[in-house]
Amino acid sequence: MDINNILSSLEAKHPGEVEYIQAVREVLISIKDVYEQHPQFEKAQIIERLVEPDRVLMFKVPWVDDKGAIHVNIGYRVQFNNAIGPYKGGLRFHPSVNLSIMKFLGFEQTFKNALTTLPMGGAKGGSDFNCKGKSDGEVMRFCQSFMLELWRNIGPNTDVPAGDIGVGAREIGYLYGMYKKLARENTGAFTGKGMEYGGSLVRPEATGFGGLYFVKEMLAAKGLTLAGKTVAISGFGNVAWGAALKATELGAKVVTISGPDGYIHDPEGLSSRKIDYMLELRYTGEDIVAPYAKAFPEAKFYEGKRPWEQKVDIALACATQNELGEEDAKLLLSNGVQCVAEISNMGCTEEAIKLFIENKILFAPGKAVNAGGVATSGLEMTQNAMHYQWTAEEVDQKLHQIMYSIHEQCVKHGAESDGYINYVKGANIAGFMKVARATISQGII
Numbered sequence: 001m002d003i004n005n006i007l008s009s010l011e012a013k014h015p016g017e018v019e020y021i022q023a024v025r026e027v028l029i030s031i032k033d034v035y036e037q038h039p040q041f042e043k044a045q046i047i048e049r050l051v052e053p054d055r056v057l058m059f060k061v062p063w064v065d066d067k068g069a070i071h072v073n074i075g076y077r078v079q080f081n082n083a084i085g086p087y088k089g090g091l092r093f094h095p096s097v098n099l100s101i102m103k104f105l106g107f108e109q110t111f112k113n114a115l116t117t118l119p120m121g122g123a124k125g126g127s128d129f130n131c132k133g134k135s136d137g138e139v140m141r142f143c144q145s146f147m148l149e150l151w152r153n154i155g156p157n158t159d160v161p162a163g164d165i166g167v168g169a170r171e172i173g174y175l176y177g178m179y180k181k182l183a184r185e186n187t188g189a190f191t192g193k194g195m196e197y198g199g200s201l202v203r204p205e206a207t208g209f210g211g212l213y214f215v216k217e218m219l220a221a222k223g224l225t226l227a228g229k230t231v232a233i234s235g236f237g238n239v240a241w242g243a244a245l246k247a248t249e250l251g252a253k254v255v256t257i258s259g260p261d262g263y264i265h266d267p268e269g270l271s272s273r274k275i276d277y278m279l280e281l282r283y284t285g286e287d288i289v290a291p292y293a294k295a296f297p298e299a300k301f302y303e304g305k306r307p308w309e310q311k312v313d314i315a316l317a318c319a320t321q322n323e324l325g326e327e328d329a330k331l332l333l334s335n336g337v338q339c340v341a342e343i344s345n346m347g348c349t350e351e352a353i354k355l356f357i358e359n360k361i362l363f364a365p366g367k368a369v370n371a372g373g374v375a376t377s378g379l380e381m382t383q384n385a386m387h388y389q390w391t392a393e394e395v396d397q398k399l400h401q402i403m404y405s406i407h408e409q410c411v412k413h414g415a416e417s418d419g420y421i422n423y424v425k426g427a428n429i430a431g432f433m434k435v436a437r438a439t440i441s442q443g444i445i
């Protein structure tokens with residue numbers, strides 16, 4: 001496989017889509033050897049068929065603010081690949097959203113969903129809408145306008161969106177409410193729904209919980225545990241909250257959280273009161289973390305800085321893509337970090353990942369370690385189809401089993417001759433093999 005050739009042809013077709021090319025490059029590098037050992041992949045032109053999305057929907061989203069002014073945002077849904085099940089992936093509302101970010105997320109989602117063991121294809125969507133400072137009414141009108149266009153293209157067996165950055169319980173409620181009104185059915189064409197209308201217990205916590213179950217397995221494979229470890233977390237959103245909750249429960253001490261304005265260092269660690277406060281902070285809609293240091297004076301706020309400069313045993317990226325770069329990686333390594341996991345999607349740059357792997361520390365890629373969110377969405381779909389609700393214990397037990405299985409797949413495909421587990425390679429190969437085989441079985445479509 002000539003990776004450079006494939007990438008330059010993609011770059012020529014899709015100029016400027018840097019995040020998408022970055023995500024494709026990472027997968028191609030990992031699967032090169034396996035690909036070359038299976039001539040049927042080349043014969044089926046499988047790479048060319050997997051790197052392009054099945055379709056991209058782009059639409060305008062006009063809405064009216066509280067003062068009567070009209071705004072227009074762009075809406076996206078990238079239905080990337082449905083070889084192994086209905087399209088499935090979240091919606092992101094953030095000013096940084098563009099086609100490249102939607103495509104990288106949809107591409108990653110395809111392989112991540114394959115790892116979950118559940119029958120789900122990959123998709124992603126969203127808008128450049130900025131929720132910051134918007135009233136509930138404004139968010140509702142935006143969500144309704146977005147859904148007025150999208151509803152025809154989704155459904156419980158077609159494409160099932162969920163939340164992501166900027167899309168939480170409130171937004172899912174407005175989006176699903178409008179979908180239901182237009183589609184005249186109530187079969188759960190969204191996941192992350194409220195508990196009163198078809199949501200699954202443990203879904204809000206699932207990405208963070210699943211991430212920590214995966215980290216627990218990684219440490220266990222080296223005879224280590226989370227007990228007593230110090231943990232740096234970035235972000236203070238849904239994923240950061242679930243990760244802080246489970247890390248603390250498993251005996252670790254979470255000493256940082258962060259926002260776009262800087263980071264908080266709390267040497268005493270996040271107690272349950274402080275973890276609850278993360279939710280309050282998120283509900284303000286201001287998207288700043290600085291108020292934490294006012295609420296808890298033992299903590300210190302570092303303006304404009306990232307948490308990776310603190311000395312910790314474990315670093316968990318939980319905010320956004322490329323939030324941990326080469327210099328951050330050097331700092332973490334020089335401070336003796338033992339394990340890094342990107343619970344955010346593509347949280348680390350390629351240079352940072354290279355350093356972690358060269359230094360043979362435990363490194364978990366997003367598509368493995370954050371798959372607990374979409375896996376639990378898959379469990380929500382199953383409960384909706386059965387018109388039934390499992391208990392929190394039942395969902396949590398299934399989530400635990402899925403994360404264990406993803407870890408096993410990574411070890412199977414990522415173990416190197418010296419015993420080091422290259423989780424990036426393991427996750428990419430396991431996900432790719434499943435999607436590639438399903439694609440070949442179904443013919444040229």
Ligand SMILES: NC(=O)c1ccc[n+]([C@@H]2O[C@H](COP(=O)([O-])OP(=O)(O)OC[C@H]3O[C@@H](n4cnc5c(N)ncnc54)[C@H](O)[C@@H]3O)[C@@H](O)[C@H]2O)c1
Nearest residue numbers: 164165166207235236237238239260319320344345370373
């Ligand atoms: N929600 C899920 O179930 C889920 C599942 C898998 C992966 N993820 C990934 O996890 C990450 C966080 O998602 P979330 O659901 O917690 O979203 P969220 O909106 O609840 O929280 C996002 C957090 O990231 C911070 N952030 C966003 N953009 C930033 C930027 N440019 N610079 C600095 N900080 C920034 C925000 O301040 C916030 O604290 C994303 O990468 C998302 O794709 C989420």
